[in-house]
Amino acid sequence: MLQLSVLPIMTPMNTNIIKKLTDLVGNEFCTTRREDLHCYSFDGAGKVFLPDAVIFPESTEQVSAIMRLASEYTFPVVPRGAGTGMTGGSVAVQGGLVLALTRMNRIIEIDDKNQIAIAEPGVITGDLQNAVKKFGLFYPPDPASLKFCTLGGNAAECAGGPSAVKYGVTKDFIIGLEVVLASGEILTVGTRTEKGVTGYDLTRLFIGSEGTLGIITKLIVRLLPLPEHKETFLITSTSLSRTTSLVARILSSNIRPCTLEYMDRTAIRVVTDMLSSPPPPGTEALLLLEIDGDRETVERQSVRLQALLASEPDCTCRQAATTTEVSELWQARRSISPATFNLRPHKISEDVAVPRTRIPDLVSCTEKLAQELDLLILTFGHAGDGNIHVNIMLDKENPDELARGEKAKERLFRQAIALGGTLSGEHGIGISKAAFLPLELSDTTIRIMKGLKQLFDPQNILNPGKIFPQEKASH
Numbered sequence: 185m186l187q188l189s190v191l192p193i194m195t196p197m198n199t200n201i202i203k204k205l206t207d208l209v210g211n212e213f214c215t216t217r218r219e220d221l222h223c224y225s226f227d228g229a230g231k232v233f234l235p236d237a238v239i240f241p242e243s244t245e246q247v248s249a250i251m252r253l254a255s256e257y258t259f260p261v262v263p264r265g266a267g268t269g270m271t272g273g274s275v276a277v278q279g280g281l282v283l284a285l286t287r288m289n290r291i292i293e294i295d296d297k298n299q300i301a302i303a304e305p306g307v308i309t310g311d312l313q314n315a316v317k318k319f320g321l322f323y324p325p326d327p328a329s330l331k332f333c334t335l336g337g338n339a340a341e342c343a344g345g346p347s348a349v350k351y352g353v354t355k356d357f358i359i360g361l362e363v364v365l366a367s368g369e370i371l372t373v374g375t376r377t378e379k380g381v382t383g384y385d386l387t388r389l390f391i392g393s394e395g396t397l398g399i400i401t402k403l404i405v406r407l408l409p410l411p412e413h414k415e416t417f418l419i420t421s422t423s424l425s426r427t428t429s430l431v432a433r434i435l436s437s438n439i440r441p442c443t444l445e446y447m448d449r450t451a452i453r454v455v456t457d458m459l460s461s462p463p464p465p466g467t468e469a470l471l472l473l474e475i476d477g478d479r480e481t482v483e484r485q486s487v488r489l490q491a492l493l494a495s496e497p498d499c500t501c502r503q504a505a506t507t508t509e510v511s512e513l514w515q516a517r518r519s520i521s522p523a524t525f526n527l528r529p530h531k532i533s534e535d536v537a538v539p540r541t542r543i544p545d546l547v548s549c550t551e552k553l554a555q556e557l558d559l560l561i562l563t564f565g566h567a568g569d570g571n572i573h574v575n576i577m578l579d580k581e582n583p584d585e586l587a588r589g590e591k592a593k594e595r596l597f598r599q600a601i602a603l604g605g606t607l608s609g610e611h612g613i614g615i616s617k618a619a620f621l622p623l624e625l626s627d628t629t630i631r632i633m634k635g636l637k638q639l640f641d642p643q644n645i646l647n648p649g650k651i652f653p654q655e656k657a658s659h
């Protein structure tokens with residue numbers, strides 16, 4: 185059985201290896217300069233680990249040659265897209281090589297008749313969305329980071345976004361992949377057909393594998409026809425608990441929103457300045473809800489929504505009148521995460537998910553944690569699928585506050601699991617949550633997962649130190 189806790193002896197990246205890597209991609213695309221290494225030493229989780237080198241391949245063949253070298257000399261390779269991950273997935277915790285896929289950013293094909301696209305992993309998610317829109321098509325996965333994260337990073341984390349409540353997450357839209365294995369072998373999995381059940385579903389296995397099983401070098405994604413019409417509603421309330429319980433009620437009232445986002449009062453406060461019509465004073469929470477489809481369906485469902493809300497006390501509902509208002513609301517929603525740094529310089533950012541009916545319990549638990557541990561905690565996120573972002577704001581210079589923050593994080597995880605939820609709805613495990621994996625997964629499940637890791641990467645060179653709890657400290 186694989187003992188991932190026992191770190192293999194990794195070869196330091198000496199000048200000989202660096203020379204071989206440079207020969208593969210050219211001088212310009214392999215760097216060991218300290219100022220460059222710093223730029224690739226962190227992600228959204230904020231922990232810093234300096235790699236020994238960063239390489240920027242431009243083709244699958246180059247990725248394959250790099251992995252053959254890594255296999256021969258056993259140095260760690262950490263795949264990296266845009267570095268926007270929230271769990272330390274793309275940082276080199278054991279040193280080694282960061283393999284940045286940003287140069288592999290071509291949209292290879294848009295097949296509008298079959299409604300698929302083929303793209304390289306470094307394509308920015310929003311760029312693919314804009315490109316397919318010209319064909320009247322739609323790529324639904326829409327993480328709030330869509331203007332700067334990559335398709336490869338989305339696949340490796342199984343990113344979700346507001347539209348997941350109706351359309352699903354990244355795994356629901358990837359039907360095939362090209363992957364370079366730790367050995368350097370090139371594997372193609374999946375199909376370019378809507379259906380396909382030949383053998384095990386290895387495509388799904390790679391999605392959400394956080395760069396630990398292979399390097400994704402090509403993706404085949406499904407597309408949908410662009411919905412004809414969309415209406416946007418801003419529902420504000422003076423009661424937090426009534427807002428959070430409204431989520432499940434809306435979804436069980438034969439209303440099928442394509443987004444259903446939630447913000448508590450602190451999340452609203454950090455982005456209020458971005459709104460020309462801010463929520464009324466006294467607002468404790470809001471829901472940003474959209475309905476899309478053909479015009480008749482949207483109108484019918486909008487009427488149903490307004491009827492449901494009419495009987496809600498302390499609640500107002502405003503329908504966005506212009507596209508400017510809609511884009512302002514979304515700009516504000518997508519800016520919450522960066523804007524929280526106006527409150528405190530650091531944070532623990534979690535993305536637990538619970539069944540929708542349990543959102544009120546989860547949110548009231550975070551309120552209690554904030555009170556008991558004297559912390560500033562805000563909640564917002566993709567309420568429609570029970571995925572609540574819990575931001576515990578901190579000042580890292582204050583060790584006592586830091587310790588209370590860590591305590592709050594563990595209690596939050598335990599509560600989410602007790603409510604029938606999960607540690608992560610979309611950000612993955614990385615290094616931030618690795619120690620807590622056994623809270624959710626049984627020994628047997630972890631053993632099977634480690635067995636798969638052993639099969640794909642017997643030398644543990646691909647993104648070592650991620651997902652699984654580390655029993656020995658990494659260097």
Ligand SMILES: Cc1cc2nc3c(=O)[nH]c(=O)nc-3n(C[C@H](O)[C@H](O)[C@H](O)COP(=O)(O)OP(=O)(O)OC[C@H]3O[C@@H](n4cnc5c(N)ncnc54)[C@H](O)[C@@H]3O)c2cc1C
Binds near residue numbers: 329341394
């Ligand atoms: C402001 C902000 C908002 C965000 N909102 C959301 C949101 O709404 N929903 C959501 O899901 N996430 C969100 N995120 C998190 C993040 O954007 C996503 O996890 C995204 O998928 C990461 O993409 P990336 O290109 O930055 O990947 P990176 O951060 O570079 O890497 C993420 C992981 O993927 C691996 N990886 C990257 N490329 C490859 C590849 N080609 N092959 C194999 N492994 C690879 C890395 O090793 C790492 O483990 C947000 C982040 C920020 C900063």
